[in-house]
Amino acid sequence: MTQKIVFRVAAAALNLSFFAVSFAVAEEFPSPLPTETLLTINKLPAKYPTGWAFLNYSTNRIELRNVASDSGAVKGNLQSRDSATLLVSDTRPEIYVADTVWSRGTRGVRTDFISIYDRETLNPVGEIVLPGAKRGLMTAMEGMFAFTDDQKMALVFDLTPQALVTVVDLVNRKVLGDIEIPGCALVYPTGKRGFSTLCSSGTMLSVQLDANGAAVSRSETKVFNPLDSDPLFTASTELAGIHYFPSFHGRIQAIDLRGDAAKILSDWPLVPAADISGNWRPSGWQILASDEHKLLYILMQRNGHEGTHKEPANEVWVYDPTSKTRVHRLPLVRPGTSLALTHGPEALMLVQAGERLDVYDLKGALLRSLDLPGFNTRMQMEPLR
Amino acid sequence: MAQFDHLAEKMLRGFASRTSRRSIFTVLGSLLAGAATLPLLPVARAQDTGNLQDPGDPSRCDYWRYCAIDGSLCSCYGGSVTACPPGTEMSPVTWIGTCRNPADQRNYIISYNDCCGGVPWGRCACQRNEGDRPVVRPQNNNEITWCFGTQSQSYTCTVALVLGVAIDQK
Numbered sequence: 378m379t380q381k382i383v384f385r386v387a388a389a390a391l392n393l394s395f396f397a398v399s400f401a402v403a404e405e406f407p408s409p410l411p412t413e414t415l416l417t418i419n420k421l422p423a424k425y426p427t428g429w430a431f432l433n434y435s436t437n438r439i440e441l442r443n444v445a446s447d448s449g450a451v452k453g454n455l456q457s458r459d460s461a462t463l464l465v466s467d468t469r470p471e472i473y474v475a476d477t478v479w480s481r482g483t484r485g486v487r488t489d490f491i492s493i494y495d496r497e498t499l500n501p502v503g504e505i506v507l508p509g510a511k512r513g514l515m516t517a518m519e520g521m522f523a524f525t526d527d528q529k530m531a532l533v534f535d536l537t538p539q540a541l542v543t544v545v546d547l548v549n550r551k552v553l554g555d556i557e558i559p560g561c562a563l564v565y566p567t568g569k570r571g572f573s574t575l576c577s578s579g580t581m582l583s584v585q586l587d588a589n590g591a592a593v594s595r596s597e598t599k600v601f602n603p604l605d606s607d608p609l610f611t612a613s614t615e616l617a618g619i620h621y622f623p624s625f626h627g628r629i630q631a632i633d634l635r636g637d638a639a640k641i642l643s644d645w646p647l648v649p650a651a652d653i654s655g656n657w658r659p660s661g662w663q664i665l666a667s668d669e670h671k672l673l674y675i676l677m678q679r680n681g682h683e684g685t686h687k688e689p690a691n692e693v694w695v696y697d698p699t700s701k702t703r704v705h706r707l708p709l710v711r712p713g714t715s716l717a718l719t720h721g722p723e724a725l726m727l728v729q730a731g732e733r734l735d736v737y738d739l740k741g742a743l744l745r746s747l748d749l750p751g752f753n754t755r756m757q758m759e760p761l762r
Numbered sequence: 763m764a765q766f767d768h769l770a771e772k773m774l775r776g777f778a779s780r781t782s783r784r785s786i787f788t789v790l791g792s793l794l795a796g797a798a799t800l801p802l803l804p805v806a807r808a809q810d811t812g813n814l815q816d817p818g819d820p821s822r823c824d825y826w827r828y829c830a831i832d833g834s835l836c837s838c839y840g841g842s843v844t845a846c847p848p849g850t851e852m853s854p855v856t857w858i859g860t861c862r863n864p865a866d867q868r869n870y871i872i873s874y875n876d877c878c879g880g881v882p883w884g885r886c887a888c889q890r891n892e893g894d895r896p897v898v899r900p901q902n903n904n905e906i907t908w909c910f911g912t913q914s915q916s917y918t919c920t921v922a923l924v925l926g927v928a929i930d931q932k
Binding site (some may be wrong): 537686 | 786801819829830855879880883887888890891893894895896897898899900903905906907909910913914915916917918
């Protein structure tokens with residue numbers, strides 16, 4: 378009997394204390410949380426900030442990331458399945474992803490296609506099916522998918538292993554036709570409506586197109602790319618229509634792609650005499666970029682040798698292509714494989730280093746390091762303008 | 763010295779009186795059986811080719827034939843260094859590299875055939891680029907998915923076959 382009374386008194390005390398606590402909390406938060414709207418989906422701004430960049434993981438996604446914030450917030454993702462490559466339009470509110478899928482996962486009917494996404498919603502608003510199951514399947518790289526004709530057309534590099542270029546009308550969302558480029562690879566926009574392509578003979582072939590996507594002129598340069606002794610990387614950066622291609626052993630080759638045909642300009646050494654003993658060479662994947670002050674930024678590896686041309690680089694060297702001299706040397710906090718620069722007044726240097734994206738200012742100070750969860754391939758970065 | 767001989771004789775006699783010839787065989791047999799069992803214990807072991815002229819572990823990136831490989835090793839997917847895993851198809855069109863065999867010090871032409879249409883999941887991913895050249899020279903490029911002439915062009919893994927001795931032995 379006495380025990381029962383004790384229990385009752387204890388229970389009453391507990392109730393009283395709970396009530397007291399609830400009362401105190403309710404006084405601190407007098408209103409309940411408001412009811413929230415169901416089915417809300419975030420929207421992106423019509424013009425993305427220049428601190429954002431698309432990161433192509435070369436596997437299963439293309440991630441839109443705010444690299445200018447310490448949180449490195451993910452703003453959205455685009456689907457990618459096999460060798461997907463990205464183009465972001467400045468003239469239409471659209472984003473294009475060239476991709477390949479099979480109807481049963483890794484088997485079944487193959488479809489190559491360009492997905493068209495709305496810039497604000499990232500909803501797929503259209504697609505262009507690419508015929509012939511011939512789109513080049515390889516690690517995402519520059520030159521697989523490019524604009525021409527003021528972004529009214531796109532060019533898709535095909536490899537079966539016959540080399541072709543599919544010409545696509547992006548305005549009317551249809552395929553116009555194919556251009557054969559035997560022995561050549563990748564596309565670099567050239568002139569008003571055309572492209573150039575690097576050839577295994579060490580030349581560059583330029584093709585101009587008519588409004589229907591048919592070839593109207595072809596011209597080939599002299600041999601300038603020594604593929605056996607010191608080949609050019611296929612990664613380039615562009616400054617006012619001049620493309621700069623680094624070579625395996627440390628040259629840089631300028632090529633003027635403003636006219637109908639590629640014009641081979643001079644090449645010059647990247648490694649000053651004082652550093653030759655360090656065996657410095659360009660290396661990585663997305664190896665170089667350029668800023669709005671017309672400077673080139675190049676990933677450089679110490680003690681490079683045959684077979685290390687895709688390995689991470691130790692420093693970024695900055696060059697003035699007018700004087701052909703190195704103007705800065707920026708050591709990296711950890712070796713990096715891909716490099717890009719954001720645009721705008723407070724430009725940032727992005728360096729993918731393993732599963733990290735290191736964000737530096739253009740003087741080489743590390744501002745933040747963002748995670749790249751699950752990343753184990755090669756990254757192609759596309760900062761927004 | 764005589765004391766030492768006496769002590770040794772006493773120990774041996776004691777040992778002989780406690781043991782039989784058969785028990786000696788039992789102990790020796792156990793030791794031999796134990797030694798033979800040690801390699802069978804479930805510990806991770808390197809898989810050697812078993813051929814002294816082809817040294818190394820085909821499930822590791824540092825195996826000599828993989829000097830220009832970029833991809834997953836079929837040895838880790840149910841295939842081998844020369845065979846695709848079940849459920850895949852081997853591409854007849856390939857890229858080639860030249861690798862030096864550390865055993866016989868010869869350079870060999872290696873054909874890197876991709877196996878296609880299976881289940882890729884990134885196991886035993888290797889990246890070596892000796893002799894790799896830009897995609898402009900596709901036959902020496904390891905970034906391309908070499909699934910040509912197969913029903914599916916979806917990449918699974920890569921094998922490395924000896925095609926012959928290279929002409930250039932430098």
